[in-house]
């Protein structure tokens with residue numbers, strides 16, 4: 001019998017870009033409609049680098065939340081060569097900060113202030129390890145000599161192995177993994193490491209960027225890889241292995257910033273992310289494991305209880321909005337590779 005209706009504990013998004021100002025106003029209601037909590041990325045311009053800045057950003061997010069929403073933003077700050085161990089440890093103790101985000105310098109959108117050399121942040125990492133604060137890693141080397149499709153594997157081999165040997169008890173999330181090598185590494189690693197997987201990396205391979213012409217809305221970082229990697233990610237996501245959990249990496253950019261001679265990296269999935277994950281799990285005949293991936297594994301990694309509410313998805317094809325307005329004059333494009341979504345999240349009024 002095919003499942004046409006599925007109720008699971010309300011999921012969380014363990015990696016999302018909510019942005020600020022008009023973009024925040026557009027993006028936040030979509031995330032808050034589905035997810036109970038989300039790990040909010042700090043790569044604003046300029047980035048959120050201190051606990052005080054994270055607290056101020058959290059206030060701005062709360063002010064934009066729809067009335068009655070119980071959505072909880074979990075804040076991060078951006079690790080730089082200058083980050084102070086005291087500031088982030090205090091932010092963690094005071095529950096302003098949930099984690100620290102590490103971008104290798106210039107690896108992705110607004111990451112110029114990222115870490116230039118790991119040895120410069122060793123004091124911060126020592127402190128994080130001591131207090132149990134998670135480090136969230138954009139796992140790509142940023143050097144121009146390394147092929148763009150090899151940057152995740154190169155990061156694991158050249159940086160992550162060494163980092164984990166030096167900090168075996170540091171809680172690490174390898175964010176938005178895109179390769180079979182990352183799946184294998186996380187699966188086989190001893191110690192506290194997990195990985196998030198996006199909906200889009202479960203749905204598209206790198207061909208999607210070149211289907212009939214250059215497709216800027218299929219471009220994100222880490223860039224989608226070849227089909228064998230997509231299949232490995234699917235296997236990991238549906239495995240039930242508690243190390244793998246949902247992180248959309250929903251990352252809106254204005255249309256004109258995507259459709260440009262130098263288009264930004266980022267795919268905006270927030271309006272239908274859970275629906276897309278449900279489709280993937282259905283295709284893999286693994287709907288019974290969606291709750292583990294979406295609602296349980298991440299909370300467990302972060303030492304948080306699962307959400308107490310439930311959400312219901314029904315199999316009922318619908319047409320998500322293709323474009324959404326941002327402010328008075330701008331728009332973003334919503335990722336939906338098949339034009340329609342097969343699953344729909346029931347709204348409280350349904």
Ligand code: NCD
Nearest residue numbers: 017108109220221251265266
């Ligand atoms: C993200 C963004 O736009 O902020 N882009 C992306 O392609 N994922 C940055 C990031 O998470 O790398």
Ligand code: ZN
Nearest residue numbers: 017041249251
């Ligand atoms: Zn991201």
